[in-house]
Amino acid sequence: AQSVTQPDIHITVSEGASLELRCNYSYGATxxxxxxxxxxxxxxxxxxxxxxxxxxxxxxxxxxxxxxxxQSSFNLRKPSVHWSDAAEYFCAVGAGNYGGSQGNLIFGKGxxxxxxx
Amino acid sequence: DAGVIQSPRHEVTExxxxxxxxxxxxxxxxxxxWYRQTMMRGxxxxxxxxxxVPIDDSGMPEDRxxxxxxxxxxSTLKIQPSEPRDSAxxxxxSSLRGASSYTFGSGTRLTVV
Numbered sequence: 001a002q003s004v005t006q007p008d009i010h011i012t013v014s015e016g017a018s019l020e021l022r023c024n025y026s027y028g029a030t031x032x033x034x035x036x037x038x039x040x041x042x043x044x045x046x047x048x049x050x051x052x053x054x055x056x057x058x059x060x061x062x063x064x065x066x067x068x069x070x071q072s073s074f075n076l077r078k079p080s081v082h083w084s085d086a087a088e089y090f091c092a093v094g095a096g097n098y099g100g101s102q103g104n105l106i107f108g109k110g111x112x113x114x115x116x117x
Numbered sequence: 118d119a120g121v122i123q124s125p126r127h128e129v130t131e132x133x134x135x136x137x138x139x140x141x142x143x144x145x146x147x148x149x150x151w152y153r154q155t156m157m158r159g160x161x162x163x164x165x166x167x168x169x170v171p172i173d174d175s176g177m178p179e180d181r182x183x184x185x186x187x188x189x190x191x192s193t194l195k196i197q198p199s200e201p202r203d204s205a206x207x208x209x210x211s212s213l214r215g216a217s218s219y220t221f222g223s224g225t226r227l228t229v230v
Contacts, residue, residue, distance in 0.1 A: 041178075043208060043221035060135075090160065105152055105219060106175065107160040 002027045002095050006108035012117045021076040022113050023091030032094030033074040039087045086115045121222035129228045135197040142211030152208040158198045199229045
């Protein structure tokens with residue numbers, strides 16, 4: 001069965017510093033992978049997604065993620081964090097057939113990001 | 118488009134009462150998902166529909182939970198009777214062609230006292 005692991009529950013970085021949030025997945029084929037962000041009291045907003053092709057994908061708000069099949073990872077990065085990036089970040093994999101293109105998403109437990117001034 | 122609309126935003130109810138959560142998906146989307154979010158368990162899929170038909174309800178906790186989608190523009194999640202352990206944020210999401218393009222609603226925060 002598909003699964004997603006986000007090893008870090010909480011990360012604190014200084015404003016302006018670089019950021020990397022880790023995500024490992026379990027899936028038998030090439031999965032559909034996603035990163036979402038959730039601000040307090042809000043729903044989840046899609047940051048970026050990977051289906052195929054270039055393994056480095058660009059998203060909104062200056063985020064990028066790299067798909068590494070050999071490591072079953074899809075880590076999220078940002079070169080310079082802003083205070084407004086403080087939120088909770090969720091990695092997800094598409095469940096079901098066809099690489100997960102149909103059906104539901106399976107989410108990791110999330111990583112809460114705090115930003116120090 | 119106004120996005121996925123959920124109502125109410127907050128619901129406080131007493132144990133044993135019936136609770137109905139509502140969701141209006143984005144027009145044209147053919148998938149609708151209900152998720153529950155708690156600190157302990159994270160985001161759990163409860164049920165999802167494709168073209169108004171329930172596809173997978175294996176995540177529905179027990180018979181107290183039921184969901185319907187009478188048409189393409191409306192879905193409900195009902196809990197009867199409610200229990201304190203049902204307290205959570207319930208999210209509805211819709212998408213076109215499955216996992217490729219989820220849009221989440223703002224959620225309903227349910228508190229059962």
